[in-house]
Amino acid sequence: MRGTDEASGSLFSYVxxxxxxxxxxxxxKVRQIVNDALSSLDAEFAVLYTDFGRPSIAPExxxxxxxxxILFSIRSERQLMAQMNYNLLFRWFVGLGIDDAVWVPTVFTKNRDRLLTTDMSRKVMAAILAHPEVKxxxxxxxxxxxxxxxxxxxSMKSFQPKVSPPPDHDDDQGDPPPPSTQETPADTDQPPQQTETQPMPDTARQPRNAEVNFRGEKRSNxxxxxxxxPDARLYKKASGAAATLCFMGHTLMENRNGLVVQADLTHADGRGERKAALEMINRHSPGSTRHLTLGADKGYDSADFVADLRRxxxxxxxxxxxxxxxxxxxxxxxxxxxxxxxxxxxIEEPFGWxxxxxxxxxxxxRGLDRVRAQFTMTMAACNLARLPKLLAA
Known part of the structure; x- marks a missing residue:
């Protein structure tokens, strides 16, 4: 018997x-590990919020x-809220009920930027790695x-010359004299000089993003x-590549299963990689007496860096x-x-992911702190994407 194609709304729904x-x-498995990790950070969340006022979005x-x-490559918070409005899988993972309203995208963004700082992102990554099944x-x-x-x-067009501050005038010299004005005496028969007013430029005719030719212009940081x-730097890693405005992200990976244990992001310069490597080793194993090994490419083959590692x-x-x-x-x-x-x-696999x-x-x-927090959270999500297969094996 053929079924009917009639849509009828239900008064009650039990989903x-x-x-x-x-x-x-x-x-x-990802949700189980994330929930356990966030439960261990309950005391950290309690410090960030006050006991009065309107309740905000739960940090978990x-x-x-x-x-x-990050896991589903959603480009904006507005698209994320649209997905959570109709995607039951997203509602289940986040913890929203079937009848709960999703958040306004701007409200979600402001609450997230206040919570997900560099320090909190590192604590989330450390809590995930400290899980009894992951450790x-x-x-x-x-x-x-x-x-x-x-x-x-x-964009490269925003890379403009730095404006130097105006020179300070000495107190004994006084204020600069005002510009001289030409006055016409009242007892003369000559009419006052007429000044020609220049017409204002027609901004409507100018293109919104004009073409700029940078050939022959020397620019540096x-x-x-x-x-x-302003935190972006003009940099290139290869000699034949084009220099771009960028940051430099760093990761410390353990060699057993290739999971990222530390992440950092700094200004792009020639010494940032070696300096960040020493700081990540100190954060991950502070005061460790165990003999460690650190693998790296030729960019880290420096006498100062090798000496610091041996110390x-x-x-x-x-x-x-x-x-x-x-x-x-x-x-x-x-x-x-x-x-x-x-x-x-x-270690190139987490970068590619x-x-x-x-x-x-x-x-x-924009800004070094916000990009660093996002980079650290992205590396934590990269670990989560690999955990179901690693734990199943």
Whole structure:
């Protein structure tokens, strides 16, 4: 018998969102780990909020929604709210009921920016890695480090010359004299001079984004700065590549399963990678007496960097330069050096995931602190995307 195609609204609806999600869905394991990690941060959340006033969006829901936006490559908060309005999977993951109203995109953005700072993003990543099911997957001795460029949300046309402050006048010299004016005496028969008024330029006829030719113009970070994002720097990693306004993201990866254990973002310069590597090692293993190894590419083959690692009781498994290498034979003769060189190449996978899926090829945020917090949260989401398969294996 053929069924009827008639739509009739129900007066009552009993929908259990948990029953609608398949038992083998990868987000089930991700949600379990995220909920346990956020439960361990309850005391941290309590410090950030007061006991009076209107209740804001729960911090746990803000973080779950932000992770969803990264995992599913949602470009804006407005699209995220539209998805949560009709997507039952998103409602279930965030913790909204079937009848709960979604948030206004601007309200969600303001609450998220107030919560997800660099410090909070690092605490979320650390809580996920400290989960009882995730911690056995990590290596506590062998690590790799690398950096990548994150394009800033600023165009090259915003890279303008820096405006120098006006010189200060001495107090004894007094104020500068006013401009001289020509007056016509009243007893003369000559009429006053007529001044020709220049017509105002027609701004409506000018193009909105005029073409600019930068050929032959010398620009550098010392003389120019972006008016859109002053924290962005003009930089290039390869000699034949074009310089762009960007930041430099850094990650510290453990070599057992390739999970990111530390993330940072700095100004783009030639020494940022080595400085960030030392800071991430200190944050991850403060005062550690265990002998660690650190794999890296040729960009880290510097005498100062190798000496700093040896003072920290860290063996520098750094790729050697062709000439004038700071890595000697006492390091390269061990089999662990060749193993670290093979494992360190896996650090490019989180970078590729963050740029293709996580939207970090070009950030949509401005300011060093906001971009750093977003980069750290993206690396935490990259770990979450790999955990269901790793835990199943």
């Amino acid at each position: 259990d969102l948990d029953e609608r999600v398949p038992g083998g869905h990868p987000l089930r 829901r803000l973080i779950r929604a932000s992770l969803l936006q 056995p997957l990590l290596s506590d001795e062998h690590f790799s480090v690398d950096g990548t460029l994150v394009k800033a949300w600023a 010392t003389t120019h700065a972006s008016v859109t994002d 920290m009781v860290v063996t520098p498994h750094v790729a050697q330069k062709v000439r004038h290498s700071a890595i000697d034979g006492r390091t390269t003769q061990h089999s662990g050096y060749a193993l670290s060189q093979r494992c360190r190449k896996k 963050a740029k293709i899926v996580g939207g970090m090829a070009q950030t949509v945020h």
